[in-house]
Amino acid sequence: xxxxSEDALKLxxxxxxxxxxxxxxxxxxxxxxxxxxxxxxxxxxxxxxxALGYIHDIGxxxxxxxxxxxxxxxxxxxYLKSLGYxxxxxGICLKHSFLNxxxxxxxxxxxxxxxxxxxxxxxxxxxxxDYTIYDKIINLCDLMCSDKIMTVEKRLIDLLVRHGVYKxxxxxxxxxxxxxxxxxxxxxxNLYDLFPEIKENL
Ligand SMILES: [Fe+2]
Numbered sequence: 791x792x793x794x795s796e797d798a799l800k801l802x803x804x805x806x807x808x809x810x811x812x813x814x815x816x817x818x819x820x821x822x823x824x825x826x827x828x829x830x831x832x833x834x835x836x837x838x839x840x841a842l843g844y845i846h847d848i849g850x851x852x853x854x855x856x857x858x859x860x861x862x863x864x865x866x867x868x869y870l871k872s873l874g875y876x877x878x879x880x881g882i883c884l885k886h887s888f889l890n891x892x893x894x895x896x897x898x899x900x901x902x903x904x905x906x907x908x909x910x911x912x913x914x915x916x917x918x919x920d921y922t923i924y925d926k927i928i929n930l931c932d933l934m935c936s937d938k939i940m941t942v943e944k945r946l947i948d949l950l951v952r953h954g955v956y957k958x959x960x961x962x963x964x965x966x967x968x969x970x971x972x973x974x975x976x977x978x979x980n981l982y983d984l985f986p987e988i989k990e991n992l
Contacts, residue, residue, distance in 0.1 A: 791869075793879040795822065795837045799842035812852045819847065824931040824939050825924075829986050831977055834923060836922040842928050845870065846886040858904035863887050864909050878924070879918070885925045888917050888931050889965040897933075897946075897962050898953040917936060930969050940991040941982060942970050 799822075806815050822843035829839035847868025866883030889895040893914045907913075921929070933942045940948075946963055973981045982988050 791874045791876060792838075793841045793875045795840035795844060798822070798841040801848060802844055805848070809851065813937065814820075814847050818844050818847050820935040820937055820939055821928065821931045822924055824935055824985070828927050828977075828981065829924075829974065831984060832923070832979060833839070834927075839924055839927060842924055843931060846882045846928050846932065849883055863913070874910045876906065878922070882925060882928055884913055885917050885921060886928050889929055889962065889969060891921060892919050892965075893917060894958050895962055895965050896958065897949050898956055898959075926972070928933045928967065930966075930973060933966050933969075938991045939985050939987060941988055942966050944992060 799819075802815055802818055806812055809815075822840045825843035826836050826840040829836045845866075847862060847866065848862065849862035849870060852862070852865045852869075863884050863886075867880045870883060877941050887896050893910070894903035930942070934940060936945065936948060946966060950959070970981065977984075
């Protein structure tokens with residue numbers, strides 16, 4: 791079943807009423823907005839892009855603890871599958887955390903993404919297949935949005951300040967900058983030109 795942006799927003803709104811910390815909901819809405827703007831410029835399916843942006847962190851609704859089982863990504867994946875949504879919608883819950891089809895390319899190790907994790911092989915194999923352009927846009931916008939849209943440079947510093955440095959931080963930063971450049975080249979101009987509000991969020 792396809793997930794429309796309207797239905798994705800409903801899933802977020804239902805959750806909004808039941809949780810206290812709504813930071814990630816605001817972030818998800820911000821990601822949806824940003825991906826929609828980029829998708830429009832690239833003549834992609836705008837509604838699909840927005841739906842994926844809204845839904846990528848839905849696993850956080852389960853208020854996970856850091857129990858070493860890929861908490862929010864697996865929870866989100868299984869949740870969307872259980873609701874009957876197509877693989878590409880459930881899949882974004884897994885793919886958004888890892889750049890470059892690489893299980894080691896992520897911004898921190900809070901989800902304990904190592905071999906001791908029972909879902910390690912499944913996730914590693916899942917994300918190893920090529921990412922669609924939609925997956926790549928979500929990857930990028932996840933790293934451009936808190937509850938506001940900002941540059942990846944600003945967002946990466948925010949993440950560093952909040953979560954510190956771990957062994958793959960440098961690799962992740964380099965791949966993030968490469969991803970930004972990839973979209974600059976695809977668009978033929980600096981992607982930040984699409985977001986004039988970025989200047990206010992520096
Ligand atoms: Fe996110």
